[in-house]
Amino acid sequence: MTAQLNKILLVSAASLALIAGCGRDAGTTTNTSPTATASEAQTSTAETGQTAKINQWFEEQFEASVARSPMTQTFLGRKTNYDKWDNATEEFEQESYELQMAALEEMRQQFSLGKLDPSAQLSYRLFEYEAEQEQRNEPFRNHWYVFSNFRGPHSSAPAFLINQHRVDTLEDAEAYVARLEGMKEYLAQNQERAEAQYERGIYPPKWAFAKMIETSRNIISGAPYDDSERESTLLSDFNKKIDALDISDEQKQSLKSRAEQAMINSVKPAYEALIDMFQTQAAKVNNDDGAWKLPDGEAYYANRLQLMTTTDMSAEAIHELGLSEVARIHDEMNTIKEQVGFDGTLQEFFVYMREDPEGKFTYPNTEQGREDYLAKATEIIDVMRGRLDELFFTKPKAELIVKKVEPFREKSAGKAFYQRPAPDGSRPGIYYANLYNTANMPTYQMEALAYHEGIPGHHMQLAIMQELENVPSFRRFGGFTAYTEGWGLYSEYIPKEMGFYSDPYSDFGRLAMELWRAARLVVDTGLHDKKWTREEAIDYLLENTPNPEGDVVMAIERYIAMPGQATAYKIGMNKILELRRRAEAALGEDFDVRAFHDVVLKDGALPLAILEEQVDAWIAKQQA
Structure with missing residues (x-):
């Protein structure tokens, strides 16, 4: 996975929304004509002028949005505002949304789709598409849990410092200290939004709070928070980065001392406040798991499915597709079960693979x-x-x-x-x-x-x-998400055609991974539409997949925290495979998988219907 989600860019939702939907997923497509790349088209002087202007405008919009997000700047490798966190307040996110809507209106007024070259037409459509998706998402903007067992600033903030904040100079180190000092305000802003969510009846299930508390306590355990000889996660990271700098020992010691003070005076109280909030809320909530429990939960989940799959498929249609795909993959697995000589049912083979009694399929847990x-x-x-x-x-x-x-x-x-x-x-x-x-x-x-x-x-x-x-x-x-994760799952299939997965157990693993994504269609819709409990969803995966129980439990807890996201993988893969089969049938011996892959990748991530347009246009050109 991508994380996606982040997964995944480790920046605020407000900033992501403003980057013309950058990092967001989209809904249904607009109904304009298929496009090709600019290099494949003869453009008029008017097209050239308008195209140059709108491309410059797109860059101005992008830079304006990035300027509002210090964390995005860091992610992009820039060291501007290197000492700051994003503004995580509700007011800032509302302002970001209004700016995006204003940019959409400005684009429509200043530029005409028909006066752009094909590549710029595609950019126009995608900018419009993502802004319109934000409009559809606006009523549910605060339904997405600020903190959950699977994600949230309590875990992403330290991960951001460790993985994104490079320390190459003395100034970088001082910026790291400043971010430690600013963590209290940043987490407090997120806490304020989580408390507002709670008052509106939007909160994770009861079991999730223990995991959030554990993660938070992990951050503030070890030196300098206690008398332990073990350094805490952030102190260890900071010290390693400082020790690698070419500065004096006095400067290093001063920086380390300032960092420790920031951890004690900013990081520790921030996490203690979060833990208090988690404990207070946990005492009052129940274990209802699905999005159905939220205010206007049915509409929220329908919006999430549209957002994640870039289709109009209903929860029921996705559920039925999942059941069908699970049955098909089970048939293929039965063939491998017989090939390796296992005497028993497929479910018994799953248990054998899961429990691994001979220790053939697991590295030592050392x-x-x-x-x-x-x-x-x-x-x-x-x-x-x-x-x-x-x-x-x-x-x-x-x-x-x-x-x-x-x-x-x-x-x-x-x-x-x-x-x-x-x-x-x-x-x-x-x-x-x-x-x-x-x-x-x-x-x-x-x-x-x-x-x-x-x-x-x-x-x-x-x-x-x-x-x-x-x-x-x-x-x-x-x-x-449907495009990105669909490509990821399609990429598990490609090596099979190249002679990989030569070991039947490894090929079983490939099918197990595809089965996992098919079963996700069933359990995600089960949890959020059909009101399955966490335990019912866990039981379904244990019965129908060979994955270890710990893997199953962690996965279900993720799907509960991220409604709809898990449905994108299989739907995206199916569409890419469908388009490939269509191209193979249409082009016959002239089909070149390398050219097909370039068509799929050459424009970046796309909603599935727009991807279909691009492939169909390529097929038509090859035939011509």
Whole structure:
């Protein structure tokens, strides 16, 4: 996963909304005509002039939005406002929304779609699309939990400092200290919004609060918060970065002392206040899990499905698709079960794979076992990297590394996710593997997981998107979950055609990963539309997938915290496969998978219907 969500850009929702929908997902498509790239079209003088103007306008809008978000600036590799956090107040987010709506109206008044070249037409449509989605989302802007068991500023703020805030100079170090000093205000702003949500009846289920409390306590455990000899997460990170600087020992000691004071006077009270809020709310809430429990919950969930899938599919249609896909994949798994000679039902085979009685499918849950896992995952990616010429004409320049999830958040984080590289090359793309319990990361799923998060999956798509030339920045740094995660899941399938997954257990792992995404369609709609309980959803996955119980529980808790997000993967993959089959049938021997992949990736992330237009236009051109 992307994290997506962030996942995933580690910036405020207000800032993301304003970046022309950058990082947001969209709903249904507008009904304008198919487009092609600018290089493929003969443009008139009027088109050239209007195109140049609107592209400049897009950049001005992007820069204006980035200027409102110090955290986005850091994510983009910039060191402007390097000592500040985002403004997380409700007033600031409302202002951001109003600015986005004003920009939409300005674009419509100043530019005519018909006077733009095809590439600029696509940019116009996407800018409009995402702004219109924000309009649809506006009534539900405060339904998305500020804090949850799976995500929130209590975990993302320290992760941001550790992974995003580089310390190359004395000034960078001082900016880090300033951010530590500002964490109290930043978390208090988020806390104020969470308390307002609670008063409106919007809060996670009761069981989630214990996990939020644990994560928060992890941040303020160790030195300088107590007498422990172990350094806390943030102090350890800061000291390592300071020790690597070429400055005097006196300067290093002064910085470390100031950082410790900031942690005691700002970070600690901020987290203590959060813990008090979590404990107070937990005492009064119940364990209802789904979005249906929220004010106007049915409409909210319908909006979430539209946002995540970029389709108009109903919850019922998605649920039925999931059941159908689960049955199909079970049939394919039965074939592998027979191939390996297992004597028993498919469900008994699931139990065998899950419990691994012979210890064949799990690395030891030790530091050495974790290092061995990371090394093997890196090797899998390196082998695939050596064969990319078979699949792509265009390949990313950015580097990719494999890293384990940090200890402070590993109990609540997902099993794997990807973080984009810095545009300036200062930070590589990162495939995060959650190795808190290696039993939740079976070896038979290693190949598919590495392909999904790394190459040819998220790193391939997102790094190429950031490196696109002559494309407005809001498109290079934006995203649509169905497209992005659909590509990730499609990328698990591609290696099968190349002869990978030669071990039948590994091929079973590939199917297990696809089955997981199909089952998500069932449990997400079950939880949020059909009022399933957490336990009912867990039981469904345990019965219908081979995944370990810890993996299952963590996944269901994630789906509860992020309504609709889990439905995007399979719907996106199905659409990409559908378009590929259509192209293969239409072009026959002239079909080149490398050209098809370039068409899918050349414009960055797109809503699925607009992606379909682009592929159909390419097919027609090839036939002509």
